[in-house]
Amino acid sequence: MDIIINGRTIEFSVDPRTSLLDLLRDHLGLTGSKKGCNQGACGACTVLVDGERINSCLALAVQYQGRKITTVEGLARNGDLHSLQRAFIEHDGFQCGYCTPGQLCSAVAMVDEWERGLPSVVTQELAAQGIALDRDEIRERMSGNLCRCGAYNGIVEAITATFENLP
Amino acid sequence: MKPFTYERARDPNEALRLVGTDGGAKYLGGGTNLVDLMRERIEAPERLVDVTRLSTEIEGKPDGGLVIGAAATNTALAAHRAIREQYPMLARAVLAGASAQIRNMATVGGNVLQRTRCIYFYDEASRCNKREPGAGCDALDGFNRMHAILGASSACIATHPSDMCVALVALDAVVHTLGVEGERSIPLVDLHRLPAGRPDIETELKPGELITKIELPPPLTKRSTYRKVRDRASYAFALVSVAAEVDVTNGKVRDARLALGGVATKPWRAWKAEEALRGQAATEPSFRAAAEAELVEAAGLRHNEFKIELAKRTLVAVLCELAGVAT
Ligand SMILES: Cc1cc2nc3c(=O)[nH]c(=O)nc-3n(C[C@H](O)[C@H](O)[C@H](O)COP(=O)(O)OP(=O)(O)OC[C@H]3O[C@@H](n4cnc5c(N)ncnc54)[C@H](O)[C@@H]3O)c2cc1C
Ligand code: FES
Ligand code: FES
Numbered sequence: 001m002d003i004i005i006n007g008r009t010i011e012f013s014v015d016p017r018t019s020l021l022d023l024l025r026d027h028l029g030l031t032g033s034k035k036g037c038n039q040g041a042c043g044a045c046t047v048l049v050d051g052e053r054i055n056s057c058l059a060l061a062v063q064y065q066g067r068k069i070t071t072v073e074g075l076a077r078n079g080d081l082h083s084l085q086r087a088f089i090e091h092d093g094f095q096c097g098y099c100t101p102g103q104l105c106s107a108v109a110m111v112d113e114w115e116r117g118l119p120s121v122v123t124q125e126l127a128a129q130g131i132a133l134d135r136d137e138i139r140e141r142m143s144g145n146l147c148r149c150g151a152y153n154g155i156v157e158a159i160t161a162t163f164e165n166l167p
Numbered sequence: 168m169k170p171f172t173y174e175r176a177r178d179p180n181e182a183l184r185l186v187g188t189d190g191g192a193k194y195l196g197g198g199t200n201l202v203d204l205m206r207e208r209i210e211a212p213e214r215l216v217d218v219t220r221l222s223t224e225i226e227g228k229p230d231g232g233l234v235i236g237a238a239a240t241n242t243a244l245a246a247h248r249a250i251r252e253q254y255p256m257l258a259r260a261v262l263a264g265a266s267a268q269i270r271n272m273a274t275v276g277g278n279v280l281q282r283t284r285c286i287y288f289y290d291e292a293s294r295c296n297k298r299e300p301g302a303g304c305d306a307l308d309g310f311n312r313m314h315a316i317l318g319a320s321s322a323c324i325a326t327h328p329s330d331m332c333v334a335l336v337a338l339d340a341v342v343h344t345l346g347v348e349g350e351r352s353i354p355l356v357d358l359h360r361l362p363a364g365r366p367d368i369e370t371e372l373k374p375g376e377l378i379t380k381i382e383l384p385p386p387l388t389k390r391s392t393y394r395k396v397r398d399r400a401s402y403a404f405a406l407v408s409v410a411a412e413v414d415v416t417n418g419k420v421r422d423a424r425l426a427l428g429g430v431a432t433k434p435w436r437a438w439k440a441e442e443a444l445r446g447q448a449a450t451e452p453s454f455r456a457a458a459e460a461e462l463v464e465a466a467g468l469r470h471n472e473f474k475i476e477l478a479k480r481t482l483v484a485v486l487c488e489l490a491g492v493a494t
Contacts, residue, residue, distance in 0.1 A: 016170075017168045053267060058197075059202075
């Protein structure tokens, strides 16, 4: 079986019980993605599949053969941190850092969803063409990522600062 | 987790053949419910048949309705322009459920067949008639704050957790299936069973029967919405939710379609409230009367009594919002 992780094609063979998260962490040594709850409730294991965010703890690795996975290790380019990673440092977007890899992956995909015009449950006009990405929208759209340290204000600021200037 | 084999179906007939009828296999959608239940050893299939590559299409029908492939993701549903414009209650219900990550994985078919979140169903050390028929129900005298006030029995008070299904039953959705005896269609409101004495039998589906698509008739009106009341602002199951579509003409309710979530053992179509509303003045007192009519048989337990009044108030608030009546 093949899977493309952070741009590299990797051949793997695992028991069908293996989650994508365990494949990444235990078989491939990519320990950036974290295991918080292992039941879909915290978002610490968030990775991108073909650019879309999912909880890798609930994903069976076999189901993702041939797909392109991006983990937090794949956000930096040639050693340069992603602008969102820099903003998390500047705006105190974390304390212990455990939820951070999930928060980062989630935020990257969240902005993509917003750019595609996907509404959220707090969007007033569901069919509106342009939705303002204000604090309420960011909080709702990031609600699948919990932070036990309560760094939410910093997280929202880091996201706002990074993506404010998007067209 | 018990060992199992994994296969991916390329078309509905292959899925049906791979799953068989011996009860040892399960269809796999996004896995967001099934994988969790397998880890908890509540489900233990020997074979998984991946149905996420079956139809994901969302297509308009000539009559103005819509057909949704069972493998469409929850996100795809909420993103679809016709659903946002014509069926806002459905888009809102989907967006009110779970998190963006889970909605990206979850399929429409899997959402319909997701199982209850009752804590006693999940806890192997507790008695649960759904998990083990005849064992008893520890929720009855337990911490039953999240449990059902409608449609419950002395064997089971677990709620059906889906938000999407609440909107779909209000919209008269029809489920299309493929089974060993061929294709058939079942109104969604009849798909889930009331628990009565056998809460372990949750739907009318036969062994191996595959959900292929969901069909929606045209909406009554675009004036529809979904409101979910929960313990935190986001990413929590409903205490009470209301799906409502109301056609108000000249100050009178011409027609309405209503459903309740979080309060019942299955997605609950509020027929009695609809009946009470039809032809009435679109005013707060008639909305309250309709809510009273629907909840007349509601039965509260030690910790969930509050849901009766909460359901009434939420229903009235949503009707006022849709009818443009100040509260
Ligand atoms: C943390 C968390 C929070 C959540 N919060 C909410 C919430 O607020 N509101 C809400 O509504 N939901 C919520 N959910 C539940 C979520 O919506 C469901 O888990 C999801 O919709 C299930 O879809 P799936 O494709 O992943 O199903 P799977 O887990 O793949 O399958 C579920 C069941 O459906 C069967 N199945 C799947 N497809 C078919 C088919 N085509 N034909 C026949 N059988 C089929 C499977 O065999 C299985 O029995 C939450 C889940 C989690 C983990
Ligand atoms: S570890 Fe996956 S959601 Fe918590
Ligand atoms: S920074 Fe500690 S959990 Fe979020």
